[in-house]
Amino acid sequence: MPSGARTVHLSKVYGSGNMAVRALDEVSVEFPAGRFTAIMGPSGAGKSTLMHCVAGLEGATSGKVYVGDQELGVLSDRRLTRLRRERIGFVFQAFNLLPTLTARDNITLPMTLAGTAPDQEWFTTVVRVLHLGERLSHRPSELSGGQQQRVALARALVTRPQIVFADEPTGNLDSRTGAEVLDLLRGAVDDLGQTVAMVTHDPVAAGHADAVVFLADGRIVDIMQAPTPDRVLDRMRGLGDQS
Numbered sequence: 001m002p003s004g005a006r007t008v009h010l011s012k013v014y015g016s017g018n019m020a021v022r023a024l025d026e027v028s029v030e031f032p033a034g035r036f037t038a039i040m041g042p043s044g045a046g047k048s049t050l051m052h053c054v055a056g057l058e059g060a061t062s063g064k065v066y067v068g069d070q071e072l073g074v075l076s077d078r079r080l081t082r083l084r085r086e087r088i089g090f091v092f093q094a095f096n097l098l099p100t101l102t103a104r105d106n107i108t109l110p111m112t113l114a115g116t117a118p119d120q121e122w123f124t125t126v127v128r129v130l131h132l133g134e135r136l137s138h139r140p141s142e143l144s145g146g147q148q149q150r151v152a153l154a155r156a157l158v159t160r161p162q163i164v165f166a167d168e169p170t171g172n173l174d175s176r177t178g179a180e181v182l183d184l185l186r187g188a189v190d191d192l193g194q195t196v197a198m199v200t201h202d203p204v205a206a207g208h209a210d211a212v213v214f215l216a217d218g219r220i221v222d223i224m225q226a227p228t229p230d231r232v233l234d235r236m237r238g239l240g241d242q243s
């Protein structure tokens with residue numbers, strides 16, 4: 001089952017010379033197994049970059065990334081692609097569902113691409129937990145925003161990834177649906193033992209996590225355990241985040 005992820009002195013520089021942007025500067029952070037970690041910080045702080053590097057979507061400039069015990073930097077492209085497919089789940093703000101596929105086929109898409117069959121029992125569990133049983137034959141256009149978000153989450157969970165990354169998963173949703181998605185992420189951690197890392201600008205959303213990692217200018221400036229929305233808001237004000 002999930003074993004978390006971590007970085008050791010991870011730096012990411014985009015461009016070179018005068019144009020170089022140090023998006024991440026020696027970041028050492030852990031996303032512990034079976035825990036829900038939120039990532040916060042001002043726009044441009046490096047939150048998405050951190051997620052992309054830990055998820056193996058972008059290479060590090062220096063430092064190391066581990067998913068479970070596996071260091072990503074030593075993998076060939078082919079093995080990295082396989083690890084991403086089999087051990088990492090993503091939920092992006094724009095759900096990235098394929099419009100011509102039913103909910104069922106969207107959920108099992110990672111496995112279709114990998115040429116493997118879904119574990120039927122696990123598929124049924126994920127669909128039940130996410131209340132999608134009645135919606136499996138619908139196409140995305142026939143689903144509400146919250147239902148589409150749940151299909152995207154099911155797709156991220158169905159491969160039993162070691163870690164799920166969600167980049168502002170509630171950013172586009174009305175507050176009720178957003179709360180539903182946060183409850184589902186929380187439930188995936190509590191009931192399914194999932195490891196979750198979520199970028200958010202919303203102190204209420206961060207209040208659902210077990211810990212909040214605060215980034216500013218590519219560095220970790222604080223880690224808060226057992227966050228509450230009020231404490232998160234105070235800390236964000238301290239960082240000058242107006243968002």
Ligand SMILES: Nc1ncnc2c1ncn2[C@@H]1O[C@H](COP(=O)(O)OP(=O)(O)OP(=O)(O)O)[C@@H](O)[C@H]1O
Nearest residue numbers: 014015021022023042043044045046047048049050
């Ligand atoms: N592909 C890229 N090429 C060059 N610079 C980049 C690239 N991606 C990100 N950056 C820069 O790296 C820094 C961190 O960007 P990142 O997207 O990680 O910020 P963020 O914390 O996710 O911000 P937001 O809250 O606005 O999404 C920014 O200065 C950004 O301009």
Ligand SMILES: [Mg+2]
Nearest residue numbers: 047048049199
């Ligand atoms: Mg971002």
